[in-house]
Amino acid sequence: MAATAERLALDALGPAGAYHAHERQTITDVAGNPLADLSLVPRLFVTRAMAALHKADTLPVDDRLAALARAGEAHATETVAGVSAADHQLMVSRAAGMPISVVRSAGEAIARSAAQAYRSVQQARPVGAVNHWRDPFTRTGRGVWTRRGDVFAVHAPGNHPGVHGLWLEALALGYRVAVRPSRRDPFTPHRLISALRAAGFGDDQVMLLPTGYDAADAILREADLAMAYGGEDVMRKYAAMSKMLPQGPGRSKILVTADVDWREHLDVIVDSISHEGGRACVNTTAVFVEGDPTPVAQAIAERLAAIPSLPPEDERAVLPVLPVADARPIERYLLATAEGTTPWLGGDGVVDELGDGSAVLRPAVHQLDRPDAAQAGVELAFPCVWVAPWTPEAGLEPFKETLVLTAITHDTRLVDALVAEPTISNVYVGDHPTYWIEPGIPHDGYLAEFLMRTKAVIRD
Incomplete structure (x- = not known):
């Protein structure tokens, strides 16, 4: 993310690094003042990016958990891609119309989610299953907890920056991830993915793919599993698709x-x-x-x-x-x-x-x-x-x-x-607000319930 003479150039983050697209959309604040130019990638770019995610390797578990923790802390407190934490919080507040204290708290919550992502997903693992086929328990037969795929896509909302703490659990489990940002708040996922790459994730392991509506479905279609946020229209559109986890109104x-x-x-x-x-x-x-x-x-x-x-x-x-x-x-x-x-x-x-x-x-x-x-x-x-x-x-x-x-x-x-x-x-x-949530506590069930399955393994 680099500054132009007037505003930020918010590039896509594809398999070969930052990509400054020909088609761009101006992101304004709530008063209509321009804040950034968001690159919008075409369908062909999306197809190639998703193919690169499928071909990419997965970081070893210890490396990815360390990278997650480093990235979460950087996102909350440090300068990332040339933007300080304070400047980032101000941009999100002005663009999304969110009180700045809420934006700051969301950054801290993302840092906690990143540091505890693996512990959180383990809360969803069946008690009779182990994490790897090499576990000694598989010699007598055991359930092994395995991914349902390799590539996870997210159509992110712009109502609250804290939602970006959830898909970090997919990275913790070894998925490669593509995020299509909201045009209300592309700043939070751009900053977080930039921090993840700086912390050790490869360009072909986690991507930001801003698109127009014509290419948006290609991100979901090319993924093994996907999650999309929205209203009743989103729930109806994806309710019958087994690879989709629609996230609708809370009520x-x-x-x-x-x-x-x-x-x-x-x-x-x-x-x-x-x-x-x-x-x-x-x-x-x-x-x-x-x-x-x-x-x-x-x-x-x-x-x-x-x-x-x-x-x-x-x-x-x-x-x-x-x-x-x-x-x-x-x-x-x-x-x-x-x-x-x-x-x-x-x-x-x-x-x-x-x-x-x-x-x-x-x-x-x-x-x-x-x-x-x-x-x-x-x-x-x-x-x-x-x-x-x-x-x-x-x-x-x-x-x-x-x-x-x-x-x-x-x-x-x-x-x-x-x-x-x-x-x-x-x-x-009792006296507990409806907004209470902590890492390791299910939100709408555990995300890992959707991302993972168990299979039986027995070995000599």
């Missing part, structure tokens, strides 16, 4: 039952809604209350209303920022969707223009009159929450298709049922 939720005092948990409820700028799939989008939800909705709204509107690079910023032209359609969609609900915050709109062409998306709180209201399943990329009543007679239906459910309850039988429900990915019981 994370909180349930507060009548046997607890919700006032004692208001901090974690509000934090779950607004943390990470409300941009992550683990942010709470619906709160269900056994009893009257009105005081809960009112208290949430009072807390969220006090958050100031600030540009994303301000250290006090909490809320996301978008270009005004992008923020207005979100506001219109919210107002149309919320029709018939009781607005406590954001009922007249959520766009707060900063005067430079950008706008803060301010929080929204709407109360629903029943637990099965369709709005409870609507997820928007800012602090937007639906507060609904719940009764035991409503059952688990309102909580299905949920990434994280925080259940603030003393009802252990209810917890049994929530944990047993297949469409609830994670259940946190």
